[in-house]
Amino acid sequence: MKLSKKKAIEGLVFATPLLLGCLLFYAIPFVLVFLKSVTKGIGNTQEFAGTDHYVAMFENEIFVRAFGNTMKFLVVALPLIILVAFAVALILKEQARKHQWLKSVILLPYVMPVVGTVLIIDHLFATTGLVNESLYALGLPVADWLNSEWAFIVVVLLFLWKNTGYAVILLLSGLTTIPDALYDAASIDGASKFHRLRYITLPQMWYSFFFATVFSLINAFKCFREIFLIGGTYPHDSIYMLQHFINNSFEKMSYPKLAVASILLLIVIVTVFAVFYRVVLRKEDYKG
Amino acid sequence: MKQNPIKKLFTMVTVLLSILLFTSCSSEEPRDPNTIWIVTEQTTQDGMNGQAERVKKAFEKAHEGITIELEILPKEGQEREIRLEKLRAAIMSGKGPDGFLLPTNTNGNAPLFLDINQAMRSGLFSDISNYYDADNELDKDGLENTIMEAGVIDGSRYVLPLRYDFPVIYADADLLRSSSFNIDRLSSSTNDFWNEITENGDTSWILGAASDKSEVLGRFTYFSQMIDYDTGELVDSEVLNDFLTSYQHIISMRGESYPIFVGDIVSYLGRKQFFDESHPMEVSTFSSAYAYTAIAKLTGQELAMIPLRTMEGDVLATVTYFAAVGAGSRNPEMTYAFLREFLSETCQWEQNRDTAFRYAAGLVAEGWPVRCVGAADPLWQVCKKINKKQAINDPILDVTLSDADIPILSTTVDKVRFGNRYLEYQILGSKLALLNDPLTGEATNIDISKLIIEIYEELEHHMAEG
Numbered sequence: 001m002k003l004s005k006k007k008a009i010e011g012l013v014f015a016t017p018l019l020l021g022c023l024l025f026y027a028i029p030f031v032l033v034f035l036k037s038v039t040k041g042i043g044n045t046q047e048f049a050g051t052d053h054y055v056a057m058f059e060n061e062i063f064v065r066a067f068g069n070t071m072k073f074l075v076v077a078l079p080l081i082i083l084v085a086f087a088v089a090l091i092l093k094e095q096a097r098k099h100q101w102l103k104s105v106i107l108l109p110y111v112m113p114v115v116g117t118v119l120i121i122d123h124l125f126a127t128t129g130l131v132n133e134s135l136y137a138l139g140l141p142v143a144d145w146l147n148s149e150w151a152f153i154v155v156v157l158l159f160l161w162k163n164t165g166y167a168v169i170l171l172l173s174g175l176t177t178i179p180d181a182l183y184d185a186a187s188i189d190g191a192s193k194f195h196r197l198r199y200i201t202l203p204q205m206w207y208s209f210f211f212a213t214v215f216s217l218i219n220a221f222k223c224f225r226e227i228f229l230i231g232g233t234y235p236h237d238s239i240y241m242l243q244h245f246i247n248n249s250f251e252k253m254s255y256p257k258l259a260v261a262s263i264l265l266l267i268v269i270v271t272v273f274a275v276f277y278r279v280v281l282r283k284e285d286y287k288g
Numbered sequence: 289m290k291q292n293p294i295k296k297l298f299t300m301v302t303v304l305l306s307i308l309l310f311t312s313c314s315s316e317e318p319r320d321p322n323t324i325w326i327v328t329e330q331t332t333q334d335g336m337n338g339q340a341e342r343v344k345k346a347f348e349k350a351h352e353g354i355t356i357e358l359e360i361l362p363k364e365g366q367e368r369e370i371r372l373e374k375l376r377a378a379i380m381s382g383k384g385p386d387g388f389l390l391p392t393n394t395n396g397n398a399p400l401f402l403d404i405n406q407a408m409r410s411g412l413f414s415d416i417s418n419y420y421d422a423d424n425e426l427d428k429d430g431l432e433n434t435i436m437e438a439g440v441i442d443g444s445r446y447v448l449p450l451r452y453d454f455p456v457i458y459a460d461a462d463l464l465r466s467s468s469f470n471i472d473r474l475s476s477s478t479n480d481f482w483n484e485i486t487e488n489g490d491t492s493w494i495l496g497a498a499s500d501k502s503e504v505l506g507r508f509t510y511f512s513q514m515i516d517y518d519t520g521e522l523v524d525s526e527v528l529n530d531f532l533t534s535y536q537h538i539i540s541m542r543g544e545s546y547p548i549f550v551g552d553i554v555s556y557l558g559r560k561q562f563f564d565e566s567h568p569m570e571v572s573t574f575s576s577a578y579a580y581t582a583i584a585k586l587t588g589q590e591l592a593m594i595p596l597r598t599m600e601g602d603v604l605a606t607v608t609y610f611a612a613v614g615a616g617s618r619n620p621e622m623t624y625a626f627l628r629e630f631l632s633e634t635c636q637w638e639q640n641r642d643t644a645f646r647y648a649a650g651l652v653a654e655g656w657p658v659r660c661v662g663a664a665d666p667l668w669q670v671c672k673k674i675n676k677k678q679a680i681n682d683p684i685l686d687v688t689l690s691d692a693d694i695p696i697l698s699t700t701v702d703k704v705r706f707g708n709r710y711l712e713y714q715i716l717g718s719k720l721a722l723l724n725d726p727l728t729g730e731a732t733n734i735d736i737s738k739l740i741i742e743i744y745e746e747l748e749h750h751m752a753e754g
Contacts, residue, residue, distance in 0.1 A: 013299050041411025043382035043616035062752030234749055252402050252754040255380040
């Protein structure tokens with residue numbers, strides 16, 4: 001149904017504050033950041049640098065390591081969280097009606113303060129932490145969980161523990177919109193649980209998966225706070241993320257490096273999500 | 289359908305308020321180019337704040353219409369962190385202070401510029417070559433040229449070094465001559481100095497070579513040479529290994545003892561103790577040379593003053609105080625005009641010092657003025673005035689000094705760096721502390737090769753992120 005011109009204008013007017021905010025706090029700063037990435041110096045010393053900074057960044061081993069670690073974290077953590085959250089959501093879908101309090105409990109790690117989370121991690125994974133003590137008691141080899149390659153696994157586990165609840169809530173809301181009549185009809189036709197999942201549940205969950213992934217991505221970047229408190233300014237190489245690089249470059253006032261790192265990260269994320277969204281649109285195309 | 293007038297009114301009001309909110313958020317009063325915003329650090333043990341205030345008043349009087357806004361950074365804590373963060377954001381956006389008047393030692397707190405060498409190369413300071421070169425009123429012949437060149441990158445001047453320093457070995461010359469030391473080896477490099485002392489010296493010599501001040505100066509000088517900012521190269525790992533091993537060894541030889549420190553006028557006035565057989569030597573700063581010389585003149589002792597050289601055998605000076613015009617300055621010419629006042633004889637030799645200053649610890653900041661020639665006498669006079677109350681009727685007040693009395697003043701400096709105590713401790717000092725037991729000085733079992741890897745990683749990060 002096409003909107004009348006008047007209605008359209010009214011709608012635009014109501015949307016103006018948000019659009020203005022997006023322009024002032026996102027679009028314009030983005031343009032400024034891009035400009036900073038192609039200039040060197042500031043104020044009186046500013047001059048055009050072209051792609052010099054971009055070329056230098058790809059030759060910068062520390063940046064490449066940080067970027068690689070961040071991508072590795074996202075590639076590992078995001079699919080895992082969706083899988084785990086979906087599994088939990090499927091279970092909760094049956095149980096949530098009987099136990100409403102489950103939904104609140106599952107969100108507790110998400111709302112826990114960062115410092116509390118870090119204390120738990122430290123208590124568990126420090127050299128003399130609970131995990132090592134248990135392994136030692138069982139006669140198994142211990143590890144330096146926070147200052148070795150294992151730190152990456154710890155960070156992924158931390159991310160999953162903290163943010164699965166939030167993803168569960170998002171996916172659960174998608175699951176509850178699927179009409180029960182479809183499942184009933186499929187059961188009558190002899191469809192197994194797996195068939196119902198594959199042919200009824202999954203095709204209708206693409207948008208939910210997409211939004212859960214987007215929010216999980218946002219939460220993944222927020223994970224930097226915990227990583228910073230665990231590992232400090234210079235954590236183990238395996239968990240030295242792009243945010244560490246950006247944070248440290250800010251302290252050193254290396255604006256071009258900050259800007260280039262941000263732009264490159266944005267390009268990667270926008271590309272990946274644009275492709276993902278296209279896939280989602282195709283999958284949802286049957287709805288018309 | 290009839291239009292709802294209330295809805296229309298509500299919409300208009302909402303939009304208007306939003307526009308007002310956003311425009312007021314983004315608006316900013318432009319800075320007056322006649323107000324020069326200078327950022328400096330809070331000082332307690334020296335008189336730089338006081339001097340800056342006096343220079344500010346004189347400058348404003350001489351330049352009608354110009355106001356100097358002197359911002360003193362919070363000393364420490366969260367207040368400082370928040371302020372530094374805001375300043376850094378302002379500097380990066382091109383709206384930073386007009387000028388900076390900063391020490392390179394911020395007493396363990398993170399400085400505004402983590403690395404001046406990098407800051408110069410990143411374009412955070414304005415090129416003041418034109419102003420400096422055209423400044424015919426400034427007596428540049430009296431300035432230590434090698435030190436002044438530290439503020440020049442690729443022919444452009446970004447910084448005015450104001451004070452500098454380097455470590456010096458002070459010893460009773462007679463005791464040194466009668467010892468079995470190879471004097472050439474003592475004066476060849478930090479490593480050789482430490483090794484010579486531990487191999488051929490007794491406890492009294494070791495305590496002097498490994499005093500707190502000595503080891504801080506030694507490692508600070510060493511850190512300054514670990515990065516070549518022009519090529520991006522880092523110090524060789526074998527050289528670093530030698531340094532760590534020698535350091536561990538001399539601290540373990542020092543043991544639990546913490547020697548007294550004699551090369552200070554206030555300490556001398558209190559204890560009347562100078563170099564003797566139990567304390568024949570200590571490592572201190574070049575800027576303390578006048579104090580050592582004055583006391584030695586009084587006690588009739590001959591002093592040996594040997595620069596403590598780097599691992600490569602260079603005399604490496606670190607700039608301890610500097611001035612720079614910010615890249616975001618609205619009035620770089622006037623900012624330069626204000627900052628260059630600190631290169632004048634009056635400021636460099638503290639002729640405008642307030643003698644009622646309570647802290648009698650010493651002269652402005654750490655470091656010797658870059659206006660080196662002729663500095664000994666005026667600075668000694670200031671020092672006597674500062675210590676007049678404590679030194680009342682003391683014969684030290686009758687001692688006179690000139691440049692000729694302090695031969696170390698004519699030492700040729702081979703290299704200059706901008707010091708950074710904070711970074712030095714973060715990257716090197718904190719690792720060195722793991723080499724020995726803090727109480728007994730005993731060498732720990734720490735794997736030095738692992739420490740070297742950590743140090744290299746942090747140095748690489750520092751270079752990559754800056």
